[in-house]
Amino acid sequence: MKLTLHVWRQAGPSARGRFVRYDVPDGSPDMSFLELLDVLNQQLIARKEEPIAFDHDCREGICGACGMVINGRPHGPQRATTACQLHLRHFADGAEIWIEPWRARAFPIVKDLVVDRAAFDRIVQAGGFITARTGSAPEANSILVPKPAADLAMDAAACIGCGACVAACPNASAMLFVAAKVSHLGLLPQGQPERDARVMQLVAQMDAEGFGACSNHGECMAACPKEISIDFIARLNRDYIRGTFL
Amino acid sequence: MAQPLAVQPSATPSLARSLIGMKAIMATSGVILFLFVVGHLLGNLKVFQGPEHFNAYAEGLRTVGAPFLGRGQLLWVVRVVLLFALGAHIWAAIAVTRASWRARPIGYQRLESTHTTYAARTMRWGGVIILLYVIYHLLDFTFGRVNPSFIPGDAYHNVVASFRLWPVSAFYGVAMVVVGLHVYHGVWSALQTLGLHRAPTERWRRGAAGVIAAAIVAGYVAIPAAVLAGWLR
Numbered sequence: 001m002k003l004t005l006h007v008w009r010q011a012g013p014s015a016r017g018r019f020v021r022y023d024v025p026d027g028s029p030d031m032s033f034l035e036l037l038d039v040l041n042q043q044l045i046a047r048k049e050e051p052i053a054f055d056h057d058c059r060e061g062i063c064g065a066c067g068m069v070i071n072g073r074p075h076g077p078q079r080a081t082t083a084c085q086l087h088l089r090h091f092a093d094g095a096e097i098w099i100e101p102w103r104a105r106a107f108p109i110v111k112d113l114v115v116d117r118a119a120f121d122r123i124v125q126a127g128g129f130i131t132a133r134t135g136s137a138p139e140a141n142s143i144l145v146p147k148p149a150a151d152l153a154m155d156a157a158a159c160i161g162c163g164a165c166v167a168a169c170p171n172a173s174a175m176l177f178v179a180a181k182v183s184h185l186g187l188l189p190q191g192q193p194e195r196d197a198r199v200m201q202l203v204a205q206m207d208a209e210g211f212g213a214c215s216n217h218g219e220c221m222a223a224c225p226k227e228i229s230i231d232f233i234a235r236l237n238r239d240y241i242r243g244t245f246l
Numbered sequence: 247m248a249q250p251l252a253v254q255p256s257a258t259p260s261l262a263r264s265l266i267g268m269k270a271i272m273a274t275s276g277v278i279l280f281l282f283v284v285g286h287l288l289g290n291l292k293v294f295q296g297p298e299h300f301n302a303y304a305e306g307l308r309t310v311g312a313p314f315l316g317r318g319q320l321l322w323v324v325r326v327v328l329l330f331a332l333g334a335h336i337w338a339a340i341a342v343t344r345a346s347w348r349a350r351p352i353g354y355q356r357l358e359s360t361h362t363t364y365a366a367r368t369m370r371w372g373g374v375i376i377l378l379y380v381i382y383h384l385l386d387f388t389f390g391r392v393n394p395s396f397i398p399g400d401a402y403h404n405v406v407a408s409f410r411l412w413p414v415s416a417f418y419g420v421a422m423v424v425v426g427l428h429v430y431h432g433v434w435s436a437l438q439t440l441g442l443h444r445a446p447t448e449r450w451r452r453g454a455a456g457v458i459a460a461a462i463v464a465g466y467v468a469i470p471a472a473v474l475a476g477w478l479r
Contacts, residue, residue, distance in 0.1 A: 008355075019355065072358035098356050105349050170362070171346035173265075203264055212349030213265040213342035215369065216435040217362035230438065231448060238441020240266045 001027045001093040005040065007052055008100045010109055017109070019098070029089035033076060034059060034066060036088060053112040061085040061225065064160030067167065068113045069100040074164035074223040082162065082225045102163050104172035106209040119209040120161050120177060126205035127198045128181040130190055149187045156184035158226040168223030171212030176220035178206050179236035180228050186239055196243035203240055265345055272338035273436040278331040280429060280436075282324075287465045293478060294468075297402040304401035336377070343370055365431040372424045379421035386414070406473055415470035426463035430455050 003024045010017030024040050031039070034056050041051035057065035061082040068083055070076035076086040091097065099113065107115040145153075159180035166174050182199050185191030191198070214233060221230045261267030289307075293300045311320040359367075382392065386408055390396030395407045409415045433455035437443055443451075472478045 006355075069354060069357065072354065072356040073360070100354055100356075103350055103352055103354055105351055168357075170357075170359070170367075171342075172349035173346065175266075203266055207264055210349055211265075212346030213269060214439075215342070215346070215366065216431070216438050217359070217366050219359060219361050222361035229448075231443065234438045234441050234443035236441075237266055237270070237439055238443070240264070241270055241441055244261055244267065 001029060001088060001091075003027045003036070003088070003091065003094070004096045005036075006096070006098045007112070009050075009052070009112055010101075011050075012111060013108055027088050029087065031088045032059065032084055033070065033086040033088070034084045053110070053114045055114050056084060059084040062160060064162035067102060067115075067162045067164055069098075069102065069167055071098055074102070074167040075162075075225050079222075080225055080227045082160075085225075102167035104163075104166050104211065106172070106174070106211050107163060107166065115163070117161070117163050119211070120163065120174070122209065123174070123178060123202055123205045124161075124181060127194070127201035128185070130185060131194065132190075143189050145188060153184045153187035156180045156187065156228065156232055159184075159224075159228055160226060162225060164223045164225060165220035165228075166211065168219040169212065169214075170217055170219060171215055173214045173220075174206050174209070174211040175214040175233050175236065176224065176228055176230065178202050179230075179232035182236050182239060183232045186235070195239065196246070199236065199239040199243045203236075265342055268338045268341050269439045271334050272342070273439040275331040275335040275338070276432050276436055278327065279335060280433065282328055283425065283429065283462060287462060290469060291465060293402060293405060294472070297400075300402045300405075301400060305399070336373075339370070339373060363431065365427040366435075368424075368427055369431055372428045375424050376421065376428060379417070379424070382417070383421075405469065406478055409470040409473035409478075412474060415474055418470050419467050422463050422466045425466070426459040429462055430459035433458055 005022045005024060006019045007022060008017055009020045022040055022044075024036060024043075026039065027036055034054070037052055037054055044051045054068060055065045057063045059066075061084060064082075066083045067075060070083065070086070075081060075083045076090070078086050078090050101107075101109050101113045102115045102117075104115075106119040107117055110116050157180070159177060161177065163177070165176035166172055169175075182202055185198065186195050216230070216233075218230055221228065261270055289303055292303045307321050308318045365372075385391045386393050387401070387404055390398065390404065393404050393408050394411065395403070397403050409418070434451040437451050469478070
């Protein structure tokens with residue numbers, strides 16, 4: 001299939017970027033979106049041009065490395081799908097596709113479609129874990145976890161930290177990410193001792209990184225490849241208010 | 247690396263310094279303003295009971311609480327609370343809006359929205375319109391400066407005199423629709439922001455907010471509509 005791509009090219013963090021048009025005549029419906037970029041990059045290399053830089057790792061939708069805004073939608077038009085698992089069969093032959101990096105002050109562009117998501121790492125480092133060193137896995141039944149809490153914690157823990165929530169948010173807010181990180185520990189017994197301090201520190205770091213405020217548009221939930229619900233944002237808000245007053 | 251064992255008691259938490267806290271302030275002050283909007287509507291609907299009832303209600307707002315409170319004291323308490331809530335609401339709105347604008351200095355060529363609503367997207371400018379409207383509304387019915395024939399103490403007359411002019415009624419109608427949109431997003435959004443949320447709430451909170459907002463718009467718009475139709479004269 002024939003595709004026309006408009007790709008954001010930016011040589012470096014402080015360089016001026018612009019869209020460059022590329023015609024790819026030999027796409028296949030079975031290709032993933034990243035394979036399409038691979039094919040295009042081979043052509044660019046053959047022409048002695050600079051290949052397009054983009055993040056990728058597992059290519060099976062579980063690592064959170066890939067991510068780009070495809071036709072105005074983070075990870076493209078397919079629901080609950082990362083860019084690496086998005087296949088060209090979802091595009092019409094002859095389609096025109098616009099590809100941009102995540103755009104947020106907290107995610108500065110490194111090159112082309114690659115952004116620096118270290119802000120997420122710093123948020124997790126601020127307390128998104130349990131400090132007790134537990135050694136090897138304990139006997140599973142020694143701490144009982146109610147099944148609904150375990151399921152909900154698992155839903156939150158599905159977050160792969162790709163940043164699509166920030167990319168989709170009209171406010172470039174990281175609330176869904178932070179909500180997922182706060183909730184998956186806050187729902188479990190092991191997370192209780194540090195629950196209040198954790199939420200305060202993650203939120204303080206989130207604000208320090210320069211993310212925007214949540215205004216409950218719900219775009220993050222719609223863009224999330226793991227379909228994490230904004231219910232977790234309500235949970236984060238409740239935990240934060242609890243941590244402030246109690 | 248070498249992060250000290252993280253989770254330590256953090257710096258003094260302050261609602262007014264974090265974005266979530268500012269949103270909580272916005273939601274709380276919004277709830278106060280929402281309760282006023284509902285109460286004001288219930289009072290205003292007494293206009294359909296005729297001039298005596300309506301003017302007695304307007305007078306009652308000043309004498310309520312007697313003999314424990316002096317004339318107008320409770321009214322002023324309510325006014326101060328409302329002004330404080332309005333100030334907090336606007337302050338928080340400006341603060342989070344500025345933070346959000348700063349958070350994306352370079353916009354997208356193209357970003358499609360899939361989940362948001364018209365009401366959510368118009369909260370900021372809608373709020374500005376509502377503020378301008380409230381100023382006009384006070385000049386019209388409280389201060390009487392822009393009312394065509396203001397008679398202090400005769401609230402019924404003032405309402406009819408103003409709404410007989412169709413541009414005034416039209417402006418009022420538009421403002422009420424903006425209020426309705428603001429209330430719709432505000433009500434369900436406040437539940438989210440204050441974390442007053444349990445699994446089943448998700449199912450009805452949007453619907454409930456829609457019904458409440460529609461009832462508010464219908465109730466308020468009924469008054470100028472009745473004046474223009476000649477039912478209230």
